[in-house]
Amino acid sequence: MKTIFKLRMNLGAIIAVCIAAIVMSCTASYGSGNSNSLTVTEAMAKAKKDGNAVFLVLTGTGDTLHEKAMEMAKSANKLEKKSIVIELNVNDTANNKLVALYGLSNAPIPIILVFSANGILINGFLYSQATPEILVKTIPSHKQDDILLALSNKKSVFIVVTKKSYIDQYDKISRCDSAIAKMNNKAELVKVYMDDIKEKELLDLLKVDYTSAKTAIVVLNSKGVVNATYYELTNSATLVTAATKVASSCCSGSNKTCGPK
Amino acid sequence: MKTNSKLIYSSFISLGLIAAVMFLISSCGSGSSSDKNDKKDSSSVSAMDTSSKVKEVTGEASLTEADLKTPTTPDPDATLSLHGKIAKAQKNANSVFLVVTDKSGTDLSKALAMARKANKAAPKSIVAQMNRDDAANSDLVKLYGVSSAPVPIILVISPSGVLAGGYLFEEASADMLVKLIPSPKQDLVLKALNDNKSVFVVASKSNFTDKAKALEVCKAAVKQNGNKSEIVEFDLSDVAEKPFLESIGVKMASTTTVTVVANSKGQITGTFYEVKDAASLVTLANKIESTCTPGSCAKPCN
Numbered sequence: 001m002k003t004i005f006k007l008r009m010n011l012g013a014i015i016a017v018c019i020a021a022i023v024m025s026c027t028a029s030y031g032s033g034n035s036n037s038l039t040v041t042e043a044m045a046k047a048k049k050d051g052n053a054v055f056l057v058l059t060g061t062g063d064t065l066h067e068k069a070m071e072m073a074k075s076a077n078k079l080e081k082k083s084i085v086i087e088l089n090v091n092d093t094a095n096n097k098l099v100a101l102y103g104l105s106n107a108p109i110p111i112i113l114v115f116s117a118n119g120i121l122i123n124g125f126l127y128s129q130a131t132p133e134i135l136v137k138t139i140p141s142h143k144q145d146d147i148l149l150a151l152s153n154k155k156s157v158f159i160v161v162t163k164k165s166y167i168d169q170y171d172k173i174s175r176c177d178s179a180i181a182k183m184n185n186k187a188e189l190v191k192v193y194m195d196d197i198k199e200k201e202l203l204d205l206l207k208v209d210y211t212s213a214k215t216a217i218v219v220l221n222s223k224g225v226v227n228a229t230y231y232e233l234t235n236s237a238t239l240v241t242a243a244t245k246v247a248s249s250c251c252s253g254s255n256k257t258c259g260p261k
Numbered sequence: 262m263k264t265n266s267k268l269i270y271s272s273f274i275s276l277g278l279i280a281a282v283m284f285l286i287s288s289c290g291s292g293s294s295s296d297k298n299d300k301k302d303s304s305s306v307s308a309m310d311t312s313s314k315v316k317e318v319t320g321e322a323s324l325t326e327a328d329l330k331t332p333t334t335p336d337p338d339a340t341l342s343l344h345g346k347i348a349k350a351q352k353n354a355n356s357v358f359l360v361v362t363d364k365s366g367t368d369l370s371k372a373l374a375m376a377r378k379a380n381k382a383a384p385k386s387i388v389a390q391m392n393r394d395d396a397a398n399s400d401l402v403k404l405y406g407v408s409s410a411p412v413p414i415i416l417v418i419s420p421s422g423v424l425a426g427g428y429l430f431e432e433a434s435a436d437m438l439v440k441l442i443p444s445p446k447q448d449l450v451l452k453a454l455n456d457n458k459s460v461f462v463v464a465s466k467s468n469f470t471d472k473a474k475a476l477e478v479c480k481a482a483v484k485q486n487g488n489k490s491e492i493v494e495f496d497l498s499d500v501a502e503k504p505f506l507e508s509i510g511v512k513m514a515s516t517t518t519v520t521v522v523a524n525s526k527g528q529i530t531g532t533f534y535e536v537k538d539a540a541s542l543v544t545l546a547n548k549i550e551s552t553c554t555p556g557s558c559a560k561p562c563n
Contacts, residue, residue: 165426165441170410211509213454213527231526231549233406 040095043086044119053083053139054115058107060090069110069127076135082117083139114138118149143192144202147220150188156222156243160191161208162215169215171233176217178236179243186222187243219243320431321371328435329374338387343398346389347418356386356425356442357418361407364394368430372413378435383442385420417441421452446495447505453491454527459546462521464495464511474536475518481539482546489525490546522546 038046040056047054055073059066073085090099090109099105113124114135123138140148143159150157158176162169173189180187192199194210203210206218212231219228219242228242317323338346350357358376362369369390376388393402393412402408405416405424416427417438425448426441427433443451453460461479465472476492483490495502497513510532511519522531522545531537531545 163426164432165428165437167410167414167416167424167427168406171406171408174409209528211527211529213451231528 040086040088043084044115047084047086047115048117048119051082051117053080053117054113055083055085055135056113056115057085057087058090058109058111058113059087060109063109065110065127069112069130072127072130072132073112073135075132079132080136080139083136116140116145116148117142118145120145120148120152141199141202143190143196143199146188146190147202150190151220151222151224153188154186154222156183156187157220158187158189158239158243159206159218159220160189160215161194161203161206161210161212161218162191163194166215168233172215172217175234175236175239179239182236182240183243221246317434317437319428319434319437321368323434324371324374324378328378329371331370332377343389343391343401346387347401347422350387350389350418351420351422354385354420356383356420357416358386358388358438359405359416359418359427360388360390360413361393361405361410361416361427362390362413364392366392368413372415372430375430375433375435376415376438379415379438382435383439386442419443419448419451420445421448423448423451423455425451444501444505446493446499446502449491449493450505450523453493454523454525456491457489457525459486459490459525460523461490461492461542461546462495462506462509462511462523463492463518464497464506464515464521465518466497469516469518471518471536475520478536478539479520479542482542485539486543486546490543524548 044054044056055076057066057069057073059069063069070085070087077083077085088095090105090107108126110127111124112127112130112135114122116122116139120140122140125134125138147157147159158179160169160173160176162172169191173191176189180189192202194203194208194212206226206229208216208218208229209231214231217228217230217234217239218226219230219239221227221243223246225246227245230239338349341349347357347359358379360369360372360376362372373388373390380386380388391398391401393407407414407416411429413430414427415430415433415438417425419425419442425443428437428441450460450462461482463472463475463479465475476494479492483492495506495511497506497511497515497519503513506513509521509523509529511521512534515534517534518536520531520533520537520542521529522533522542524530524546526549528549530548531542
């Protein structure tokens with residue numbers, strides 16, 4: 001579990017953010033779905049601004065399943081109101097940059113990509129693999145998205161897990177703020193409420209004990225590795241150490257993993 | 262989500278990698294779930310469900326004009342210091358709604374109005390005010406950990422003198438403050454935790470034949486643990502304690518005595534519906550979950 005964010009960062013977040021960034025900056029010219037009058041770039045930028053996830057349906061010549069893929073994306077869109085559907089034709093020369101970027105020229109289509117509300121590419125599915133439910137489930141929770149965004153910006157993350165009624169959160173947030181200042185803002189603070197059912201999956205992944213009577217601080221380094229979880233008030237120097245520590249105990253250069261046995 | 266693990270297309274490297282990551286994340290997620298004690302997991306879900314259903318009206322919006330009127334009845338404890346008021350409240354088994362401000366006193370009158378409203382709804386309580394910039398209150402500021410909290414903030418001090426929680430004025434309502442007052446037995450649990458002791462919650466009914474044995478084992482565990490644990494007995498038919506017991510995952514319909522172990526950090530480390538041995542209880546009472554020092558969390562290579 002401790003390695004999940006490392007994996008996410010190493011294999012996912014960096015690539016995803018790079019792709020997302022280029023998507024955002026690309027001047028693709030084909031957009032449809034819920035944003036008919038906009039280019040893909042404009043539609044995605046608008047989605048990000050509006051806090052919407054994106055189901056990007058890739059299509060092209062000979063795509064006999066295109067309508068079904070669009071239908072599926074739209075079904076997912078109905079299940080998740082904070083989302084939009086955008087269509088991208090890989091054979092449209094205006095989209096060459098995107099096609100090259102993704103290596104889509106020989107890709108079996110249709111494919112549906114899922115972007116988070118923060119504009120991060122989370123995953124993609126062949127039509128045959130996707131269902132509206134899978135597409136929706138791929139969208140990260142709000143706080144998970146914030147964490148991914150911080151990691152994609154190569155920042156460490158202090159996740160403060162608390163309840164509104166927990167008074168100890170304020171001193172702990174203050175310590176985190178001090179740590180962030182000491183790190184020249186190379187870290188972000190993300191507050192998650194233990195009783196927020198939408199974040200249950202995230203809290204489970206982080207193995208935070210949300211029956212705890214105390215606020216917890218989970219420290220991720222910029223690689224997304226969970227380096228520490230503190231239930232006690234911890235000084236800012238310790239937090240900085242935890243946030244900047246890059247464990248090299250195993251896995252590097254080997255085929256072995258740090259995952260749980 | 263396992264379908265996410267499949268590579269979408271061999272040359273579709275980046276997307277495939279992300280898919281793989283999603284699979285690993287899913288795997289980790291399901292792994293962590295299976296690692297968890299089922300009872301604990303269900304209790305957490307239950308707690309989440311109840312708290313996320315209702316959106317409270319908070320802050321000034323929760324107050325009426327009548328609430329904001331200055332009370333005409335004089336405070337009988339006006340001459341007491343803050344320390345004196347809190348001590349008296351504890352002696353009288355009253356809770357305290359403590360309105361904390363700084364020297365600016367921003368929104369003080371509104372926060373006091375909210376505390377008074379809560380006080381009306383909870384007769385066994387008093388209202389007190391603390392200026393955290395006043396040097397005379399520095400020990401209380403430290404004790405309650407409010408030196409850096411945004412103010413005004415309203416704290417709830419339990420009858421046993423323990424900080425039960427609190428809310429920023431803007432996030433609070435009188436009803437929410439009243440709900441923070443612990444039940445009598447819950448207060449004993451809070452007191453033990455506040456004293457850095459672990460707790461054995463023993464929930465039973467008078468006619469349960471295993472109750473005596475469960476208590477006996479807990480007493481032995483307390484002794485083995487150098488009296489660094491407390492036993493708090495609950496009656497499963499006590500409706501006043503039901504919300505707390507449910508919040509820690511106790512099945513109220515149990516036909517056997519339930520023993521819940523909380524470590525000194527307040528983490529639930531075990532829930533049992535059969536009588537355990539004392540040594541196991543001591544181990545669980547001293548088990549601290551999920552805390553590690555930097556770098557020490559790395560798992561061994563598989």
